[in-house]
Amino acid sequence: MPRILVVAPSWVGDCVMAQPLLARLKARPEAPEIDVLAPAWSATLFKRMPEVNAVIENPFAHGELKLLDRFRLGRQLARARYDQAVVLPNSLKSALAPFFARIPVRTGFVGEARYGLLNDVRSLNKIEYPLMVERYALLAERRGAPLPRPVPEPRLTVDPARRQATLTRLGLEDSGPIAVFCPGAEYGPAKRWPAAHFAALARALAGQHFRVWLVGSAKDREIAEEIVAAAEHIPLNLCGKTSLDEAIDVVSLASLVVTNDSGLMHVAAALGRPVVALFGSSSPRFTPPLSRRARVVRLDLPCSPCFERVCPLGHFRCMIDLTPARVLDEVARLGEGGES
Incomplete structure (x- = not known):
């Protein structure tokens, strides 16, 4: 049986978008x-993809070269006798271990002039393939072959027993409609809907008998606490209280997910949950939530998308002017079975 090594990206959303490539x-x-x-x-993400045989830890932090250690990792990988490596990140460093492992076919985009490190080098037409999920899936095809479309939506699996164990540990009950808010965004504050808006939406949904849970990392705890205070303690703040694995289990229970453009947005879409995705400084033309049950909400201001971490104009209108009432309208459309 042939063996393939896939070198994964570093961001949660990018890892989710790699699943259709693995399927192909x-x-x-x-x-x-x-x-x-x-x-x-990110191992937990790939363990939820049935195409994956094993996950090997990449021990290098972002930006670390550690050339000798990468050589040693490559020699360890050589023992597996892989037939092909598919390198998803565009950095030179990410191509070193497959090269040191002497994997016969090493596939990836040109990136940082990686000729030699990769020997199945692809050029990318960004206009023809605007979506990240398409770019990854294209690497499963022969060089020069077109990409069969449509690319399937990413999918993550859930084990009911493990999910119940997560609920038990967190003291949660799976009953009634649950709205999960994902108020964080690792990239920066320009991608985050204001806490006051999340709070107003929480109050409105509570009036519709939703329970509201806030999910995210420890970095999101501060904004989550602002939401809880402004929403009169209606939401339950789980930010920083779950591992990524547990967060996936929690999100899988949602009747509705309202989220910034973040890794958890892609997780929710891959779990098939109804998603309202809020875009301001970033663009859904590149990394939208890939699900027929997802709706993208944005204002299309002249200054948006700017792709900046912080609003360069200081007014942050792309998110401030995106009102809770507008988002609630999209929630209602999702409830009626509307699709984006």
Whole structure:
């Protein structure tokens, strides 16, 4: 059986968008065995993808070279006798371990002039392939071959027993409609809907008998506490109280997810949850939530998208003017079965 090593990206959303690539690789006639080289924190994502045989920890922090350590990792990987490596990040560093492992076919986009490190080098037409999920999936095809469309939506699996264990540990009950808010965004504050808006939406949904849970990392705890205070303690703040694995289990229970453009947005879409995705400084033309049950809400201001971490004009209108009433309208449309 052929063996393929996939070098994974570092961001949660990018890891989720790699799943259709894995599915296409696995669907080859020879049904190869697929291992993923990924940061330890993202292992849980790939373990929820049935195409993956094993996850190998990538021990290097963002920006670290550690050339000798990468050589040693490559020699360890050589023992597995992989037939192909597919390198998803565009950095030179990410191509080093497959090169040191002497994997015969090393596939990836040109990136940082990686000729030699990669020997199946692809050029990317960004206009023809605007979506990140398409760019990843394209690497499963022969060089120069077109991408079969549509690319399937990413999917993550949930184990009911493990989910129940998560609920028990957190003291949660799965009853009634649950609205999950994801108020964080790792990239920066320009992608975050204001806490006051989340709070107003929480009060409105509570009036519709929703329970509201706030989900995110420890970095999101401060904004989550602002939401709780402004919403008269209606939401339950779970930010920083779950591992990524547990956060996935919690999100999988949602009747509704309202989220910034973030990794958890992609997780919610891949779990098939109804999603209202809030876009300001970023663009859904590149990394939208990939689900027929997702709706994108944005204002299309002349200054948006700017792709900045902080509003360069200081007014932050792309998010401030995106009112809770507008978002509540989209929630209602989702409830009526509308699709974006």
